[in-house]
Amino acid sequence: YGAGAVIVWDAGIFSPDEGGELSFGDRDRAQKRLQEELEAGKLSITLRGRKLRGSWTLVRTARAPKDWLLIKHRDVWSGPLDITTFAPLSVKTEGDFDDILAADMPDLWVTGRPARVGATAKMLKAIIDKAAVKIIEREEQGARNTTKSRRPAKTTRARKSKAANT
Known part of the structure; x- marks a missing residue:
């Protein structure tokens, strides 16, 4: 299609x-x-x-x-x-069009965009810009979530055991 x-x-x-x-x-x-x-x-x-x-x-x-x-x-x-x-x-995803663009195909409108001037072109540019912002926000959130994790804290039992051995 x-x-x-x-x-x-x-x-x-x-x-x-x-x-x-x-x-x-x-x-x-x-x-x-x-x-x-x-x-x-x-x-x-x-x-x-x-x-x-x-x-x-x-x-x-x-x-x-x-x-x-x-x-x-x-x-x-x-x-x-x-x-x-x-x-x-x-009704299927509870997202809007820029959510769909941001999630699936960020380069969808790079070539062959149906309108380049006028009200339709303005509307498409706004949708694409919103999708780009969502992609950047998602990537930044992912970067924050992948920071180096710390070693888990010692349990109370391990601290008591160490104290008893000293």
Whole structure:
């Protein structure tokens, strides 16, 4: 796939919900409906995730057929809360993207970075910088933990035995 590092941001189940009909219990029917809706360029689904819930629509744009928009329907799960700010961490690792970069592949974005200018480039630079700081902190912590250890202290019995022999 070649996407590089990814974060599992949410987990759950979904069903097509066009016309108010849900297919949570019928996988074959759900797959058929999803395929038909994707081919038509508009997919309506209900999400039951840990973070995202309620009805959503995925719509192919007219200008660029490879581009899609994900839009939240107005329902009991819609509101002013920015879920990406409120719950930004991975549901799998409980880390954020810079934690993943710092842990696994620190040189991931050195070449072939997808954006070099603009808001996206600024965001990527901030993530990479945070990952670099975490790597340095982890290495410094490791260096502090590997200092030369002292010989264990003598036990009370050993001290008494030595005192008795003198």
